[in-house]
Amino acid sequence: MRKTTFILPAIVILAALGLSSIYIVDEREKALVLQFGQIRDVKTEPGLGFKIPLIQQVVKYDDRILSRDIDPIEVTPLDDRRLVVDAFARYRIADVVRFRQAVGAGGVSLAEGRIGNILTSRLRAVLGSVSSDAILSSDRAALMTQIRDSARAEAEALGIEIVDVRLLRSDLPEQNLDATFARMRAEREREAADEIARGNEAAQRIRAQADRTVVEIVSDARRQSEIIRGEADARRSGIFADAYGADPEFFGFYRSLEAYRASMQAGNSTLVMSPDSDFFTYFDSVGAAEPPSMPGSRSPAEAPAAPAAPAAPAP
Known part of the structure; x- marks a missing residue:
């Protein structure tokens, strides 16, 4: 027992x-x-x-990838437009021996505090070296990579590998929203005014070129019309000359008819002239039947002979 x-x-x-x-x-x-x-x-x-x-x-x-959220911080980019940045990091313990020597018994909680300090300083340094437009544009991915690489070198002393850094949001402080919006509005209005001025300049240039083209086209058309008119007048004169040479009597008759038509239209002044005037030569019908005799009228024998080719009097 x-x-x-x-x-x-x-x-x-x-x-x-x-x-x-x-x-x-x-x-x-x-x-x-x-x-x-x-x-x-x-x-x-x-x-x-x-x-x-x-x-x-x-x-x-x-040994897994861990996450560390960074408290929102306020950064001032190159253009003095302050931004409130919220970010987080992904990390893992790469070297447990160095990690233990760096943080001791504090463990992960102490390490995350140091990671937060490293990322905060890197965020201020990198984002403070660029403009706010770069932070809010597609260049944001390159900035996150730059922050990760710069923080990774410091985190290696803790035995920690920074896997990734991401910006969750980049907002304006509440007290700066109105001033920032007014500044953005003024910049956009200035850009719009510049675009309008350039458009007006281009319109004036196009309009001046169009006016010049119109003048050139009209001048060329008038020149061609004068040439054509001169050629037509020359041909007309040539035709008249040929017609006059072929039958001068007929040409005189034609010119007299033209004078009759021009002078005897409605609205013309009244013509007072002697019946035996040369103007009415072609009104006598040669060889026609003798009209009834009237008191004071001449006989056909007493009528003056018509000239061969009288010139048409002016209307």
Whole structure:
């Protein structure tokens, strides 16, 4: 009985010591074996591990990608338009030994505080070197990459790898919204005025060119019309000359008829002249029947002979 009384507690103690000497590392973890605060072993692969009970202890760290949200900060870009920036970072513990030496027993909470300080300083430095338009435009991706690369160098001293940095929002402070909107409106109005001025200048240039083209076309058309008119007058004169040369008597007759038509239209002045005037020469019908005699009228024998080709009097 006495032996049983001592053996059972010994077995229990040995079992407890055996179990406390074994530890399990998950595939999502890394572990450090510490002895009196000093690192004795590093376990980076999943599986079973052994340690000295009561003397050594195991500290485990998450090997997955972790997230750190940055509190909103106010930055001042090059154009003095202040912005409130909200960002977050993705990181992982790359070197557990360096991480333990850097943060000690503070662990992840202390490391995240230091990461926040690093990212805040990098955000102010990078975003303060560009204009607000670059922060709000498609250049934002390049700026996030620049922030990540600059923060990564400082985070390596902590045994931490910065995987990514993202800007959640970039807003104007409430007290600056009205002034910023007024400034943006003034800039857009100035750009609109410049565009209108350039458009008016282009319109004046096009209009002047069109006016010049119209003058040139009209001048050329008038020149061609004068040439054509002169050629037509020359042909007309030539035709008249040929007609006059072919039958001068008929030409005189034609000119007299033209004079009759021009002078005897409605609305013309009244003509008072002698009946035996040369103007009415072709009104006499040569060889026609003798009209009835009237008191005071001349006989056909007494009528003056018509000239061969009288010139048509002016109307």
